[in-house]
Amino acid sequence: MLLARYAENAFWLGRYMERIESLSRLLMVTESFAADQDSDDAWAPILNVFADTDDFMKRGKPLTALNVANFYLSDAENPNSISYASHMAKENARSLRHILSTESWRHVSVFHNSITTLQRRRFALSKLSEICMNIRESCFTFRGVMESTSYRDEVWRFNQLGAALERADQVTRLIDIKYFRFDRDDDDQAAPPDVAWWNTLLRSASGYHAFQRRYSFNADPADAATFLLCDPWLSFSVTNAANTALYQIQRLNEDFNAGAGQDIKRAGAALTERLKSPPARLSGRSLHRYLDQVQQEIIALAIAVTDRYFAPA
Structure with missing residues (x-):
């Protein structure tokens, strides 16, 4: 019989990896219509949909396209960010390391390392879609690895x-x-x-x-x-x-x-x-x-x- 804590780890590993893919998709859709404009009208909806307006304002940064993108991409303090979800996915996978397939654990670990690098480098808004597409493809790969090896x-x-x-x-x-x-x-x-x-x-x-x-x-x-x-x-x-x-x-x-x-x-x-x-x-x-x-x-x-x-x- 599976322990409840392992069941919960598996459940949240699935949720966090899916959240990463979905956040990447949301950023791509927003960026495609914002046309590089630092506009409240273009980027404020993301904050409203996730009820993150107050948390974003606490950062003390103006509401611009790049700042909102960073907030959801690389801000490790934001529980709705890709960076945070990646960290939590790895922690849940670590708890399951003796149960997960070797290939699944390796992919989560390598993927988390690639997301961590986003926190250490600056990127232009013109690169956002490319970055998000790479993240989505890694999430698709994880889904395929789990399907093939679990x-x-x-x-x-x-x-x-x-x-x-x-x-x-x-x-x-x-x-x-x-x-x-x-x-x-x-x-x-x-x-x-x-x-x-x-x-x-x-x-x-x-x-x-x-x-x-x-x-x-x-x-x-x-x-x-x-x-x-x-x-x-x-x-x-x-x-x-x-x-x-x-x-x-x-x-x-x-x-x-x-x-x-x-x-x-x-x-x-x-x-x-x-x-x-x-x-x-x-x-x-x-x-x-x-x-x-x-x-x-x-x-x-x-x-x-x-x-x-x-x-x-």
Whole structure:
């Protein structure tokens, strides 16, 4: 039987590696539309989506593109940064070193060393997309190494569960970076269509060509939101990630007698129902409100998983 602390290590190794990949994607999407402008309008949404505005302001630096990029890329004191997530991923992997495959441990260690170098060098904003793409590719490699070399035991299941929950949460934040401002608006007007932004978002989620196969060339942006949130066959969609998480919970129950418990079942059912019942049109304020609701359901499921498996009474 797997100790609870090792299950938690495996779970958070999956979450942190997925978070790194998602943060890299978010920075790439923001940079592609900011066009090197040190603009509040272009970079403030990232801080708002992660509720990091106050923490950023404590650094005493002006809100510029480069400062925000560094805050999420190389600031080891920021718990939402790639640097911090890399450190935590390695620490969780270290606790599992006697269980992880040699190849998986080696990749995490080498990857962490490469991220550490970002803290010691300055970079131009024009290099941000290249740096983030390299980080994403390393995360993809880790996913492939785990898939190819892991023994399919509880460690594997908890790792995949953590990664899936993190992916579901991060995709909602990636989409909401465009719509968080509707929290403050007094009207319910839908946001004007922004086809270029949605195309970039679809490409960042490796879903552009799949989207074109499902929809017409001039598809409505609301269709892109529905695709990223609700399509069960897109690997980066929220629905696919939620289904993956629930499948791993099912396998833990059936293969290892690790029963989910009523709280997990209720949270899983609520998330599934929410994803099956989106608003008629996913745009503007209705999209922002729906993303908030989905995030709350994902958080509730993650809390239920923690209470059941890692901190039992």
